[in-house]
Amino acid sequence: MTIDGPSPDGLAKLGKFTAIVAIHAGFFYLLQTGMLRDAVHAVLPQVVNVSFVAPPAPQPEPPAPKTVPVMQAPAITPPPLPLLNITVENTITPPPAQPRSADAPSAPSTAQPQQAAPAPPAPPAAPRLVQGVEYVRAPAPVYPTISRRLGETGVVMLRVLISEKGLPEQAIIAKSSGSGNLDEAGRVAAMRALFKPYMEDGKPVAVYVLVPINFQQV
Known part of the structure; x- marks a missing residue:
């Protein structure tokens, strides 16, 4: 009677099972000895303290400049000039009577003779011979x-x-x-x-x- 060796599939399943058992055994060992706790502490990073800083309160806006109402100077009205009392006599002067011209026909006007043009100035006298010049x-x-x-x-x-x-x-x-x-x-x-x-x-x-x-x- 011939006895066949284990098949390849069986060997693979046996290997996976053996690995799982070994991992669990190692984990249990580490847990019992405290080495796993130290390893966790070594892996954890250092804690960084972060403080929340509140943003600064907004500065109050400067007060708006006060509006000073402009007082307009009151208009100064100059005093009126003194009233002058002028008295005018209510008299009417009749226009002078125009003299009535005579009904006689006027004589025809005679032409005025033209005035002769003024004679040109006489030329200066010729120099004469004199004595007694100094x-x-x-x-x-x-x-x-x-x-x-x-x-x-x-x-x-x-x-x-x-x-x-x-x-x-x-x-x-x-x-x-x-x-x-x-x-x-x-x-x-x-x-x-x-x-x-x-x-x-x-x-x-x-x-x-x-x-x-x-x-x-x-």
């Missing part, structure tokens, strides 16, 4: 060099026009000295002179005067 600055002639070398001498008579301000405006030769150089030197000297204005009826007037200049050598 010098403010007398002529200072320069003797021409060529005339000195040639020995020229003579008297030149100049007709000089003097303005209302006493300034010479024109000098012409009224009588020659016989030398053109001496005549020109005399004319230049007369134009550089200065005269006192000639007065007539209290007013300065333009006049002519005769100015003699003598050129001579010593």
